[in-house]
Amino acid sequence: MTRMTRSTRGSRTAALAAATVAIALGATACGGSSATGAGGTPGKGGTLTVLDKADFDHLDPQRVYTTEGSSMDQEIVRDLTGWDETGSKPRLVGDLATDTGTPSKGATVWTFHLRHGVEYQDGTEVTAADVKYGVERFFSSDINGGPPYAAQWLVGGAGYKGPYQGRQLGSIRTPDKYTIVFHLNQPVADFNETTAMTGWAAVPKAHDTGSTYDTKVWSDGPYMIKSYTKNKELVLTRNTHWSRSTDPIRQQNVDEMDVRFGQDESAIDQQIKADAGTARTSIQQWPIAGSDLARLAGDPALKGRYYKIPAPGINYLAINTTRVKNLKVRQAIEYAIDKTTVRGAFGGSAYGDYATTMLSPGIGGYRKFSLYGANPAGNLAKAKELMKQAGNPRPTMSIAVENTPTQEHFADAVKTALERIGIHVNISPIDAANYFSTIDNTKNQYDLTWGDWIADWPDASTVLPTLFDGRLIARNPQSNQDLSYLNDPKVDALIDRAAKMTDVARRNTAYGRMDEQILKDAAVVPLMYMNFSDMSGSQVGGVISDTILAEPSLVHVYLKH
Amino acid sequence: MFRYLVRRLLAAAVIMLVITTITFFIFFALPSDPALLACGKTCSPSRLAEIRHSLGLDRSYLTQYWEFLKGLFAGRDFGDQSVRIHCGAPCLGVSFQTDTPVLTTLLSDFPADLSLGLGAAVAFLVLGVGLGTVAAVRRGRAADKAAVGLALFGVSIQIYFIGLLLLYLFVDKFQLLPASGYTPITEDPVGWFQGLVLPWTTLVIVYLAMYTRLTRSAMLEVFAEDYMRTARAKGLPAATVVLKHGLRAAITPVITIFGMDVGSLIGGSAVITESVFGINGIGKLAVDSVQNSDLPVILGTTLFAATFVVLANVVVDLVYGLVDPRVRLA
Numbered sequence: 001m002t003r004m005t006r007s008t009r010g011s012r013t014a015a016l017a018a019a020t021v022a023i024a025l026g027a028t029a030c031g032g033s034s035a036t037g038a039g040g041t042p043g044k045g046g047t048l049t050v051l052d053k054a055d056f057d058h059l060d061p062q063r064v065y066t067t068e069g070s071s072m073d074q075e076i077v078r079d080l081t082g083w084d085e086t087g088s089k090p091r092l093v094g095d096l097a098t099d100t101g102t103p104s105k106g107a108t109v110w111t112f113h114l115r116h117g118v119e120y121q122d123g124t125e126v127t128a129a130d131v132k133y134g135v136e137r138f139f140s141s142d143i144n145g146g147p148p149y150a151a152q153w154l155v156g157g158a159g160y161k162g163p164y165q166g167r168q169l170g171s172i173r174t175p176d177k178y179t180i181v182f183h184l185n186q187p188v189a190d191f192n193e194t195t196a197m198t199g200w201a202a203v204p205k206a207h208d209t210g211s212t213y214d215t216k217v218w219s220d221g222p223y224m225i226k227s228y229t230k231n232k233e234l235v236l237t238r239n240t241h242w243s244r245s246t247d248p249i250r251q252q253n254v255d256e257m258d259v260r261f262g263q264d265e266s267a268i269d270q271q272i273k274a275d276a277g278t279a280r281t282s283i284q285q286w287p288i289a290g291s292d293l294a295r296l297a298g299d300p301a302l303k304g305r306y307y308k309i310p311a312p313g314i315n316y317l318a319i320n321t322t323r324v325k326n327l328k329v330r331q332a333i334e335y336a337i338d339k340t341t342v343r344g345a346f347g348g349s350a351y352g353d354y355a356t357t358m359l360s361p362g363i364g365g366y367r368k369f370s371l372y373g374a375n376p377a378g379n380l381a382k383a384k385e386l387m388k389q390a391g392n393p394r395p396t397m398s399i400a401v402e403n404t405p406t407q408e409h410f411a412d413a414v415k416t417a418l419e420r421i422g423i424h425v426n427i428s429p430i431d432a433a434n435y436f437s438t439i440d441n442t443k444n445q446y447d448l449t450w451g452d453w454i455a456d457w458p459d460a461s462t463v464l465p466t467l468f469d470g471r472l473i474a475r476n477p478q479s480n481q482d483l484s485y486l487n488d489p490k491v492d493a494l495i496d497r498a499a500k501m502t503d504v505a506r507r508n509t510a511y512g513r514m515d516e517q518i519l520k521d522a523a524v525v526p527l528m529y530m531n532f533s534d535m536s537g538s539q540v541g542g543v544i545s546d547t548i549l550a551e552p553s554l555v556h557v558y559l560k561h
Numbered sequence: 562m563f564r565y566l567v568r569r570l571l572a573a574a575v576i577m578l579v580i581t582t583i584t585f586f587i588f589f590a591l592p593s594d595p596a597l598l599a600c601g602k603t604c605s606p607s608r609l610a611e612i613r614h615s616l617g618l619d620r621s622y623l624t625q626y627w628e629f630l631k632g633l634f635a636g637r638d639f640g641d642q643s644v645r646i647h648c649g650a651p652c653l654g655v656s657f658q659t660d661t662p663v664l665t666t667l668l669s670d671f672p673a674d675l676s677l678g679l680g681a682a683v684a685f686l687v688l689g690v691g692l693g694t695v696a697a698v699r700r701g702r703a704a705d706k707a708a709v710g711l712a713l714f715g716v717s718i719q720i721y722f723i724g725l726l727l728l729y730l731f732v733d734k735f736q737l738l739p740a741s742g743y744t745p746i747t748e749d750p751v752g753w754f755q756g757l758v759l760p761w762t763t764l765v766i767v768y769l770a771m772y773t774r775l776t777r778s779a780m781l782e783v784f785a786e787d788y789m790r791t792a793r794a795k796g797l798p799a800a801t802v803v804l805k806h807g808l809r810a811a812i813t814p815v816i817t818i819f820g821m822d823v824g825s826l827i828g829g830s831a832v833i834t835e836s837v838f839g840i841n842g843i844g845k846l847a848v849d850s851v852q853n854s855d856l857p858v859i860l861g862t863t864l865f866a867a868t869f870v871v872l873a874n875v876v877v878d879l880v881y882g883l884v885d886p887r888v889r890l891a
Contacts, residue, residue, distance in 0.1 A: 065601055065602070140643055141608065141611035141612045141615045141642070142615055142640065142642050142644070144599045144600055144601065144612050144615075145599055145601045146601065147601070148601070148602065148605075151605075151608070161611070161642075162642065162643075164642040165642065208643070209643075210643020210644030211640060211644055211646075211660045212644055212660045212661075214659070214660075229669070230659045230661060230666070231659075231841055231845075231849070232841045260742065260839065261841070262835075262836070262839050262840075262841040262845060263741075263836070263837075263838070264721075264837045264839075266725060267724075267725060267838070267839065270725060270728065270729055270733060271728070271732070271733060274732075274734065276733050276734075276736050277736055277739060278739070279733070433593070433851075433853075434592060437593065437594060437597050438592065472603075475605070476604060476606070478604065478606065478609060479600070479602060479604040481602070481603065
């Protein structure tokens with residue numbers, strides 16, 4: 001989900017040798033000991049401790065855009081729709097709504113009926129007007145940071161500035177207390193998956209505290225905020241007005257959730273791995289630190305409490321098609337990159353599987369193909385042959401990466417591979433905290449740019465159009481996501497056609513073709529389909545691998561007694 | 562004495578002003594853009610402009626700086642649409658990230674730094690000076706070598722490593738202490754102590770070396786003075802010679818360094834220790850604010866840290882006068 005998440009997620013790869021030593025000590029000293037701590041029976045009650053290295057970007061449902069924050073919000077806030085992930089594949093269900101919504105007029109109008117009797121923490125009922133008000137908050141510049149979809153798609157959104165000056169958005173209608181209708185400016189066939197994102201939720205106007213709502217979110221979910229000190233601690237307690245009978249997704253097993261922010265990620269890894277004291281009833285939301293990953297991934301002591309979650313995400317190397325203009329050279333790069341050394345830099349097989357497409361396997365529209373050979377180590381002979389056909393140019397290329405040890409190792413791996421085919425590579429490390437705001441600005445262009453992307457919902461529509469619609473480059477010059485600067489009319493036409501298709505199977509076929517066309521253009525080298533790995537203590541049960549958010553979902557969490 | 566104090570405090574105020582000015586303008590020279598960070602993905606230019614406006618970043622640097630200074634003395638009001646946030650004087654601004662007045666955050670983080678910094682400082686001062694004195698008295702013998710060796714070990718080790726190791730041993734492995742973190746002393750004095758004992762130990766291990774070596778060398782220098790020989794010659798007990806005549810003269814350089822260390826520790830310089838042990842203090846706040854381009858918090862934490870370093874120096878000068886009769890403040 002989003003570049004913002006990605007930059008925060010990205011810091012997980014910062015490796016510190018010292019941490020590695022301490023964890024190694026931990027691994028040898030108590031391997032296998034925690035297996036005895038497992039077992040126990042599911043039960044109600046108790047306090048789940050959540051250990052996070054940093055506070056959430058936001059908890060305000062219209063502002064949150066990180067996977068950690070969105071996952072926590074699922075305990076507090078209900079959305080129009082949501083994902084039931086108890087089965088083998090995520091299933092879209094109505095959450096506040098009775099079903100997954102009804103499209104009409106070619107998917108430009110979407111109608112949702114709300115469940116009756118869903119109550120806030122003070123016992124008042126959630127109404128369609130509250131959902132309308134909540135969605136309108138997206139438009140206020142005070143309520144910043146959230147996803148752009150409301151502003152992009154709702155009719156009249158361009159000129160609307162939010163509800164705080166008393167104005168309403170006409171394209172959201174509430175014909176009665178339990179019905180809400182959205183009028184969109186274009187067909188959006190998967191709009192009901194958008195509404196599973198956190199912001200498509202109710203905010204009661206009387207309890208809205210504007211830009212300070214983060215710490216005062218008014219609950220209609222199973223848990224409500226008991227106390228929240230930013231950057232220190234969030235305590236959630238049962239919302240007694242929540243009822244299991246109106247909620248198809250969540251349970252309410254533990255009494256409280258105590259979220260503690262600010263401890264170093266390696267210290268958290270070490271603590272949960274050791275499984276002593278409160279660590280037994282603890283879980284982490286930020287993935288295991290890159291420096292600890294390889295060591296913890298195969299540890300038998302962690303059986304049953306190690307969650308390897310396949311993310312709907314891709315780690316890739318974009319080739320700037322306006323700077324590396326020769327298709328043959330770009331194709332040679334595709335063959336030359338050795339993904340085995342690349343993956344080694346990111347933490348090895350625990351990090352993810354080798355990718356050959358931009359869409360990852362969990363995403364609607366994914367089709368398996370590998371245009372540049374199935375061997376992850378590449379094909380040097382083929383690469384050299386292509387360079388020869390291109391007239392053996394000996395270009396010098398820049399590569400942009402974050403200035404972390406992981407990414408610099410990655411850059412070295414690319415450099416080594418490309419030097420073999422006569423491409424000289426200059427590495428440009430960029431401050432990790434500002435990486436995406438730097439490379440997303442069209443003023444800063446590189447020949448090769450590292451990137452990763454997690455889909456906002458598991459559909460190609462939140463991956464390919466965002467990353468490869470060439471017409472968006474000029475529109476958002478400071479937040480350009482098309483790192484390849486690809487502006488292929490064939491891709492753009494496919495994007496427009498797919499957006500209008502309401503038939504899922506046909507649309508997925510179109511996205512599959514789009515993916516292939518982008519790879520034919522050799523605009524990007526897909527590197528790995530990402531996994532995120534987290535741990536919990538031995539007494540934590542009911543954790544669901546949430547493949548939508550790539551988080552350990554807490555909606556069914558309980559403590560073993 | 563009073564005039565001296567007034568003069569020093571006025572000078573301190575000027576230093577603070579210079580520091581805020583420099584921090585402020587350095588921030589705007591950096592490439593990061595807080596409005597863009599707040600805006601998120603696919604940020605349209607018009608939305609970016611609105612956010613820039615709501616953060617007050619659309620005005621000239623000088624206007625922004627003037628507003629900041631005015632807020633320090635008169636307070637300010639923030640927010641334009643959804644909420645009004647009043648920030649009373651002395652107003653250090655309101656965080657871009659959390660919409661909380663910076664001073665409120667600093668004051669809530671301060672007890673953690675005060676506990677961490679002061680506790681560790683007292684321990685490493687007493688231990689460092691003690692070890693240094695023993696080493697000087699027993700120069701060249703086993704005790705000297707052990708003290709200096711121990712100190713050297715401490716200074717060469719990484720906080721990050723020793724912190725994780727202590728956590729592993731005392732919390733995870735032998736479970737002698739509960740999971741680390743800061744509990745206010747007013748809530749639970751025992752929890753406060755248990756949570757801080759490992760961070761204190763970490764800081765002591767790291768800082769001890771300098772104090773041991775500094776005390777040792779200063780003592781050795783003093784031992785060579787004529788008046789020390791006189792003191793011994795007139796038959797004073799060895800302890801009196803060493804502690805009253807020796808240590809008192811040798812301690813001045815130690816106090817200078819100590820003042821600066823305490824000032825910066827309380828002001829939030831123990832950031833790695835804070836992070837390893839999950840103590841949310843001002844050091845972590847400062848680092849996070851830089852990563853989030855949160856200008857008001859950057860300014861606030863810088864100013865706060867500077868205040869303590871400057872104040873500590875004033876206190877050190879005053880203490881000189883007490884410890885060493887040769888020093889007169891005028």
